[in-house]
Amino acid sequence: MYLAELRAGGEWPFVLDLHPRLTVVVGLGHERSHRLAALVNGALCGRLDGLDGIVRVDGQEHRLTAELVAALGIPPEINVVLRASDLPGARVLEADDDPAPPPPPPPPPPEEPEESAELIDARLALLQAREARAGAELALAAGRIALDPDARPAMIAAEGALETARRKRGDAAERVRSTQAALDAARAEAAERRADTRAHADRRSALEGRRQELLTALGTTPTDPTPVAEALAELRRVEALPPRPVDEALALADAWTALQERRAQVPPPRVAPTSLVEAALETLEAARIEHTLAHEMARLDDLTPEDARDIEAAHAAVVEAGEKVENSRRPRPLARRRLEAVRAAEQGLLERLGLSSYHAYLLRTAPGLSTPVRQERADRADAALADAEAVWEELHAPAADDERAQELAAETNRVRAAAFDLLGDDPGVDVEGALRALRRPVDAEPACRELLAALDAVGASPETGADPAASASAWLAYADEDHARRAALQAELGGLQSDLDELAADAARSEDPDAPDAPDEQAAVTPAESSVTVQVFTRLEAQLDEARAAFEAATEREEVARRARNQASSRLENARSAELRVVSLCEELTGATAAHQQAAMRVEELEHSEVERRAAAAPALATPPMPRAPEVDLSEVEVDELEVYVLARLVGQRSVGQAGSLPLVIEDAFAGLPVETTEKAIGVLERFTAAFQLIYLSDDPEIEAWARLFGPKGASVRRFLSPQSLSAT
Known part of the structure; x- marks a missing residue:
């Protein structure tokens, strides 16, 4: 809220328009400034006393009335005037002589x-x-x-x-x-x-x-690529060799055969019916076959999604390399080496995961069997195999008093257990055949070390964990490209040498004056021609x-x-x-x-x-005497206390009822203070001119000059020229 205009009639008529931020009113004198401040304070408390005006609240103009003040919730006892006597440390001076008691009030005259x-x-x-x-x-x-x-x-x-x-x-x-x-x-x-x-x-x-x-x-x-190429060919040859029989498995098979021959020489303690033995054997063979198939299907559970993605990526690389070789009329050696490298990488990945080929992987991942079904089938197969082996052992169990038969049976179980550990699975009935059929690939580690040595000799050592064959193939491809690049550089060098020889021949013809085809434009400049040119x-x-x-x-x-x-x-x-x-x-x-x-x-x-x-x-009636403002001693006013007091007065009027901030009237409160103290107080007011309406009543030219520094948009100066007139300057 701020005051836009004030009007007064009676014995002191005036019209005063106010700036929404800062208005300095000069030309009133001490008593009239005191009276104007009292009129403004009374009007904002609801006591108009013949004062009329216009206020702006939230951008809307309203006439200043007691009803408006009450509607805005402004307390009737509020004080919006800052006087010198209000400053902390100020002392009001008393007159030496006591004033005479006032005369009794006359009867109220009729209103003028x-x-x-x-x-x-x-x-x-x-x-x-x-x-x-x-x-x-x-x-x-x-x-x-x-x-x-x-x-x-x-x-x-x-x-x-x-x-x-x-x-x-x-x-x-x-x-x-x-x-x-x-x-x-x-x-x-x-x-x-x-x-x-x-x-x-x-x-x-x-x-x-x-x-x-x-x-x-x-x-x-x-660099000569021959050692790397030979080492790579040797590694691939070794990896391509068929698997070899395992000596330990052959020895265990011989021991199994000897043990069976010894068991055959021992008469059976009892002979079960042939039909029962044949039925038990048939049941045992079927249980072993079902056990093998169920565990083969259940082994797929060990493959993680990352393993499946690696297998698919490796096979896609094999297909892509094969298409490049097949679609090319004359396949380059680099393309064939690339195909061999990706095939070797795919086979190594499948063997590491326990798969013989990509076709075996597809069979194991065929739809229709979920993980719980596979596991349930493996569990049933294990139970059926245990029951069939128990029946078979029961039919062929030796007599309790036959110690030799019991020793042979124990030896048989030990050999079967050793065969199971070596094969990684139950060998079934034909233990000897399973052991003699066991094959292991040829050890390619020496050839791999030889290839790593060859790569290290040419400065192309692969990183730790990288495939040496793939690194060798990549380096051989780079060696082929380097050979082609050197051939191109050699051809460019021959062309440059021809150009240099031609320039040398042209220079020789230019230096020879008797040459028939020497151009006149390239003749040397004579000293006489040079002197004439300098003169010009x-x-x-x-x-x-x-x-x-x-x-x-x-x-x-x-x-x-x-x-x-x-x-x-x-x-x-x-x-x-x-x-x-x-x-x-x-x-x-x-x-x-x-x-x-x-x-x-x-x-x-x-x-x-x-x-x-x-x-x-x-x-x-006679005009009542103008009220006199008391004399105040400001010698004990401290700067810090003054700044805090002025700031507190501003904060106290920041939010009052529905009116928001109320105008602050300064009745020349800082007159008589030292210059530094006045500047501090003025600085506090200056920081709040955008949030408050300040009405400064003073005849001090310094205050007027301070207001003019803000320009017409930030402040205005109003000067009373006579008791009945007011003019803006």
């Missing part, structure tokens, strides 16, 4: 009729019209003094001088251009001759530089310096003439503006005079009406 607002507005309009007429008269006198009758002849003379200077400057510029063109032509001709003599040298230098680059690139001895350059440069000096002098004269013309033009423009200004001021003076006459007639008419109205009213 107030002066009409229309008369107040008319008097203010008359004062403004008088000031406007005086300003128009002063402006008209100043405009007539500014008239210049000699401006037009001076402008004509300046235009003629400028045209003459421009013509002379154009002649000097043409002379400079012609001389510069002749000098440029001579220099271009000499440069062309020098360029012809340097062309062959520059080209020869460039060819020699490129030749040295090619020799440097071809200087290193190429010297003469043309001297002429160019003279032409430039003349051009600079003409330019300076033209600049002087242009400045004179500009001054004359400005003088003529000012004279024309003065003439138009005089005409306009005459019209303004006529209007101001007419407005002043109308305002005077209106005031005279309203004053006559006011006299008649007052005559009909009761006699007016």
Whole structure:
């Protein structure tokens, strides 16, 4: 909330418009400032006392009434005036003599009729019209003094001088251009001759530089790929060998055969019926077959999703490499090596995961069998195999008193257990056949170490964990590309040598004057021709310096003439503006005079009406004495306490009811303080001008100058010219 306008009638009529941020009111004096501050504080508390005004709340204008103050929730006891006596450390001075007791109050007289607002507005309009007429008269006198009758002849003379200077400057510029063109032509001709003599040298230098680059690139001895290729072929040969029988399995098979022969020599303690034995054997064989198949299917559970992705990626690489070889009419060795490398990588991955081929992987991943079903089938197969083996052992179990048969049975179980550990699975009935059929791949570790040594010898050692065969294939492909690159460089070197030989032949023909095909343009420049060229350059440069000096002098004269013309033009423009200004001021003076006459007639008419109205009213009472502000001693005011107090007053008025922030009236509270203390207090107020409306009542010119620093958008100064008038400055 902020006050936009205040109006008062009665014995002290005035109209005061206020700035929404900072308003400094000067010209009131001590007592009237005290009275105005009390009027503003009373109005904001709901006690208008003949004061009228306009306030703005949330962008809306409202008339200042007691009802509005109550509706906004402003407490009736609030104090929005900051006086010197309120400052911390201030001491109110008391008079030496006690004042006489006041006389008894007279009976209340009848209320005096107030002066009409229309008369107040008319008097203010008359004062403004008088000031406007005086300003128009002063402006008209100043405009007539500014008239210049000699401006037009001076402008004509300046235009003629400028045209003459421009013509002379154009002649000097043409002379400079012609001389510069002749000098440029001579220099271009000499440069062309020098360029012809340097062309062959520059080209020869460039060819020699490129030749040295090619020799440097071809200087290193190429690495022989034969050891790496042979080591890689040996590794692949070893990996391609068929698996070999295991000596430990063969020895265990011989022991099994001998044990069976010994068991055959021992008569059976009892003979079970043939039909029962055959049925038990058939059941045992079927249980073993089902056990093998179920565990083969269940073993797929050990494959993780990452293993399945690796198998699919390796097979896709094999398919892609095979298509490149098949689709090419003449497959390159690099493509075949790539195919062999990816096949070896796929087979190694399958063997590591316990798969014989990609087809076996597809069979194991065939749809229709989920993980729980496979595991349940494996569990049933294990139970069925255990039951069948128990029945078989029961049918062939020796008598309890046959110690030899029991020892052979124990030895048989031990050999079967050893065969199970070696094979990794139950060998079934044919233990000997399973052991003799066991094969293991040939150890490729020596060939792999030989390949790593060959790669290390050529400086292509693979990283830890990398496939040596793939690294060797990649290096051999790089070696093929390096060979092709060296061949291309060798061919380019031969072409450069031919160009150098041709340039040498051209240089020899140019140096030989008797050569029939020596061009005249490439002949050496003689000393006489060189001397003549220097003389021509010297003469043309001297002429160019003279032409430039003349051009600079003409330019300076033209600049002087242009400045004179500009001054004359400005003088003529000012004279024309003065003439138009005089005409306009005459019209303004006529209007101001007419407005002043109308305002005077209106005031005279309203004053006559006011006299008649007052005559009909009761006699007016004597004007009550102006209240006096107390004298205050500010010598004990501290800067820090003052800043805190001012900040507290601002915070206390920041949010009051529905009005928000209330205006703060400063009744010349800082007068008499030291300059530094006043600046500190003013600094606190300055920081809050955007959030509060400040009304500063003071006749101090420093306060007025401080307000003018904010400009018209941040502050305004209102000056009382007389008890009944107010003018904004």
